[in-house]
Amino acid sequence: MTIALIVLAAGQGTRMNSDLPKVLHRVGAAPLVAHALAAGRALEPERVIVVAGHGAEAVTRAVAKIDPEAEVVIQAEQLGTGHAVAQALPALAGFAGRVIVLYGDTPFIRPETLEGLAASPAAVTVLGFEAADPGRYGRLVASGSALERIVEFKDATDEERAITLCNSGVIACDAELLEELVAGLGNANAAGEYYLTDIVAAARARGLPAEVVTCDEAETLGINTRAELARAEALFQARARTEAQENGVTMVDPGTVYFALDTYIGRDVVLGPHVVFGPGVTIESGATIEAFCHLEGCHISRGATIGPFARLRPGAELAEEVHIGNFVEVKNAILGEGVKVGHLTYLGDAEIGEGTNIGAGTVTCNYDGVFKHRTTIGAHAFIGSDTMLVAPVTVGDGALTGSGSVITEDVPAGAIALGRAKQVTRPGLATKLFEMLRAKKANLKKGA
Structure with a gap:
């Protein structure tokens, strides 16, 4: 009909x-x-x-x-x-x-x-x-x-x-x-x-x-008041949790997991406590979402592990066996198979090749105040901790960036890039400085 x-x-x-x-x-x-x-x-x-x-x-x-x-x-x-x-x-x-x-x-x-x-x-x-x-x-x-x-x-x-x-x-x-x-x-x-x-x-x-x-x-159930809206939310979440469990999803603490209308989750996915889904999330079978993660507009492939305390924003596309650790944010970025992003990192407007390791504190500096720019990292690269990737920039396959580097130019495949100030060491100066400061502090106390 x-x-x-x-x-x-x-x-x-x-x-x-x-x-x-x-x-x-x-x-x-x-x-x-x-x-x-x-x-x-x-x-x-x-x-x-x-x-x-x-x-x-x-x-x-x-x-x-x-x-x-x-x-x-x-x-x-x-x-x-x-x-x-x-x-x-x-x-x-x-x-x-x-x-x-x-x-x-x-x-x-x-x-x-x-x-x-x-x-x-x-x-x-x-x-x-x-x-x-x-x-x-x-x-x-x-x-x-x-x-x-x-x-x-x-x-x-x-x-x-x-x-x-x-x-x-x-x-x-x-x-x-x-x-x-x-x-x-x-x-x-x-x-x-x-x-x-x-x-x-x-x-x-x-x-x-x-x-x-x-x-x-x-x-x-019709919605006419804020109280009815809250009741409807509770009813929706209860139904969504039950449906997810019936479809083979494990929830450690179901009452703390919040779904969106269009959330899609495959079989044998494990959801930790306090996971919140915004619109447009798809999770394939066998993935794990640890506690206190917020996901919106993203696709997570089979076997990936996310969190705890991770945020995936719209446009995040994660291939199989990707690992996203704690306090990592991913937005409008494609991560290839087996990419590891352990902690304290922001990846925005980026493409990361398979098997690449992203060190702690890495940031793709994608916004110049007017335009967004893209960062491309090849396969099996190693990005050292606290690397600032100033987009637009490309790091080739198998390349390495030194910890604490600011990368402003493309890095060829297989190369090492260091972009940090030269370290200056003054022997004994720390001892003299602390002695001076302690003496100053003692004199201030006598004057009080």
């Missing part, structure tokens, strides 16, 4: 007390709207439309990064969910499949749930859930899976409020029918808004079937 998605992301989220649009607040190091888009993308939709309103420019920029193929339309006035869908429908002109309407602040709906929703044969299908505490959710009046109507809490009778089957807001409908039903919506309700949920009653009035598909309540 051909699918299109409409993701509603226009709300201000006043209870967040934030200048940031609600759907751009983050769970799992990704905006809330990214979670909805990821779940929907699993259905391989033909079109994806995001409806933005509050903070539309920021939402548009974020969506372009998350899903460049998605189209953003603007809801200039927030007049309800039905009105929001109406803004999206012109972008679906000519589309003849089934439309699923999602919410940008509801991050936990599973792709399997959306597949069930898409497969429903009913003219209109609503995703519902049994609520432990129905609160102010809209109620689904149903007989079995047959849905009779949806009643908003504000408009519900006491008898209807006693119903525990609640509306998630997620709806599936054929595109042509959705356009007809939305065009007929009115706003004669307590809020004066155009409710998308009213299309159920409109469909039933035409004699068309409506159905409810249910899911676990946790999937429908």
